[in-house]
Amino acid sequence: MPEGLVLLVNAVRALVRTVVFLVRNIVPVSVLSVLGWLGVRFGWTVPVLVLVLVAVGLVVWAVVDRPSFVRYAARPARARWRLVAVYRRHWQPVLVTAGLTKVHKGREYLPSLVRVRSGPMSDRVLVKMLKGQAPDAWERVAVNLAHGFGATLVRVRDGDRPGRIWLEFVRKDALAVPIPALPVPDPSEIDLSGLEIGRTEDGSPWRLRLLGTHVLIAGATGAGKGSVIWSTIRALLPLILGGLVEVWAIDPKRMELSYGRGLFERYGRYSSDPKGGMVELLEAAAEDMNARAELFAGVTRSFTPSHEHPFRVIVVDELAFLTAYCPDRDLRKRAESALAVLTSQGRSVGYCVIGAQQDARKEVNNLRNLFPDRIALRLDEDDQVDMVLGEGARDRGALADQISSVPEIGAGVGFVRLETSPDPVRVRAAYVCDADIRAMVALGLPDLDVEGAA
Known part of the structure; x- marks a missing residue:
């Protein structure tokens, strides 16, 4: 292949990867871009002040209405963090080791990581399976997935549509301690x-x-x-x-x-x-x-x-x-x-x-x-x-x-x-x-x- 064509292909691949990264991380990239613009335009005191005001607002929100803060801020933030730091980071090596990928004509096909929902004790990961793949293939390697992503166990649930499944990663056992008798209800x-x-x-x-x-x-x-x-x-x-x-x-x-x-x-x-x-x-x-x-x-x-x-x-x-x-x-x-x-x-x-x-x-x-x-x-x-x-x-x-x-x-x-x-x-x-x-x-x-x- 001519050297010029190789450079063009590599440039296109780099551009595609950049676009995918920006789309996947549109919120943090947008926030950092706005803060950077404010710093360049008005001085770096302004973005620092904005961050302080946001932090104070979040603290007040957490104190005044903790349930809504947890639902709309804390859990989405934790889910985003675990999506990037845990699941996306280790997705390919864990799935390859577990035998959930396929290679066809020299190209590797990988199930897609759609979204993550994070609760206090577990994460729910929505996965788009490969064409022709069934949930029982994931059930057979549940132990491999648990160890690969640092969970105590994994359960496979039906997804929101055909071809998708939920993986429930249990991080912490909420049932390890006996529960005393509940109050007699009204x-x-x-x-x-x-x-x-x-x-x-x-x-x-x-x-x-x-x-x-x-x-x-x-x-x-x-x-x-x-x-x-x-x-x-x-x-x-x-x-x-x-x-x-x-x-x-x-x-x-x-x-x-x-x-x-x-x-x-x-x-x-x-x-x-x-x-x-x-x-x-x-x-x-x-x-x-x-x-x-x-x-x-x-x-x-x-x-x-x-x-x-x-x-x-x-x-x-x-x-x-x-x-x-x-x-x-x-x-x-x-x-x-x-x-x-x-x-x-x-x-x-x-x-x-x-x-x-x-x-x-x-x-x-x-x-x-x-x-x-x-x-x-x-x-x-x-x-x-x-x-x-x-x-x-x-x-x-x-x-x-x-x-x-x-x-x-x-x-x-x-x-x-x-x-x-x-x-x-x-x-x-x-x-x-x-x-x-x-x-x-x-x-x-x-x-x-x-x-x-x-």
């Missing part, structure tokens, strides 16, 4: 479609929906199933005391739920004669649900709690005992039949079943597909994650088998997969201690002292 603040029971990985409240769904909680011994159950009951407490919500509890172990027995409208436990407790309670709930459905038929399509027709939450601890481990085969069949009726028909007429179990296998609970919303706390094996949350959940970042077994670190930590979204969300339920439960029962049974309330 009745006017309670929303059955979003009860606050803990915190999500990005530091925002974890809101659990009960109205119009059923919830399955799976976790090994000591994983924190009680934290989820008691935080939910605590969030419902004002409506329970007001008669708009009833909790019917089934307690095969006679340990977890018996502590707050005074809060429950009905309570069933395992005894030497199990026929008088748990199974009959389930059958009574199914019968009442059918009666309510008959009453509402042709009258209303949506349920609103009332004193005449309260919202009923059926809490079943150790669900697997009723569906697999109960020694009486007839009782198992009756319990499974009642549960099937409640979970398949109950949510439209104000019934919600919350089932907790340790064993994730289908043969232990073949009704798990009737629970639209599921929570996987610490599990013993990696294949159990998909058993609970659905196929592909672990590949999407639900590493429930890697949650710590140390109670202070991992109890109450888990992953939620909702009916409305296939993407698992990492959460931690607040810890409701014995004293908190006694105080809750004392509110419902004012004639008892707090020490003897349970």
Whole structure:
């Protein structure tokens, strides 16, 4: 190639790179240009004074209205910084090492970095994939990406359009420290479609929906199933005391739920004669649900709690005992039949079943597909994650088998997969201690002292 043509090609490339740089950094380049012009035109005291005034204005804004300052100034600035200093800087070497680039006819093709959104605990990076590339190619190298960009873990989410994905880089674990019991909410603040029971990985409240769904909680011994159950009951407490919500509890172990027995409208436990407790309670709930459905038929399509027709939450601890481990085969069949009726028909007429179990296998609970919303706390094996949350959940970042077994670190930590979204969300339920439960029962049974309330 002639020397002159080589120089021309290099000049064009340099010009293109310069234009791309200016477009990508239009804001900082514009600001620096204005400050430089002010310095040349009026002296360098003027741009310094402008910077001081801007700094004072930002400080005042942060003091007067911190939420809006964080939303419109701090987070965009941090996102911009991390885009330049972390992701764009290491983008090509990390993706090449992870095998996410392609070379065709001597030219390297690289997925495009579109934008970065930065939160207090994580970054969300929008990526335009190569033509013909699928999200599972990124899921397979999530660990490589995490180490390459200095994150604790990475999750792959669907993007805003085909061909795009979000990479969620978790920088800091907001759930490493136990969360104390949340304050009992004001009745006017309670929303059955979003009860606050803990915190999500990005530091925002974890809101659990009960109205119009059923919830399955799976976790090994000591994983924190009680934290989820008691935080939910605590969030419902004002409506329970007001008669708009009833909790019917089934307690095969006679340990977890018996502590707050005074809060429950009905309570069933395992005894030497199990026929008088748990199974009959389930059958009574199914019968009442059918009666309510008959009453509402042709009258209303949506349920609103009332004193005449309260919202009923059926809490079943150790669900697997009723569906697999109960020694009486007839009782198992009756319990499974009642549960099937409640979970398949109950949510439209104000019934919600919350089932907790340790064993994730289908043969232990073949009704798990009737629970639209599921929570996987610490599990013993990696294949159990998909058993609970659905196929592909672990590949999407639900590493429930890697949650710590140390109670202070991992109890109450888990992953939620909702009916409305296939993407698992990492959460931690607040810890409701014995004293908190006694105080809750004392509110419902004012004639008892707090020490003897349970």
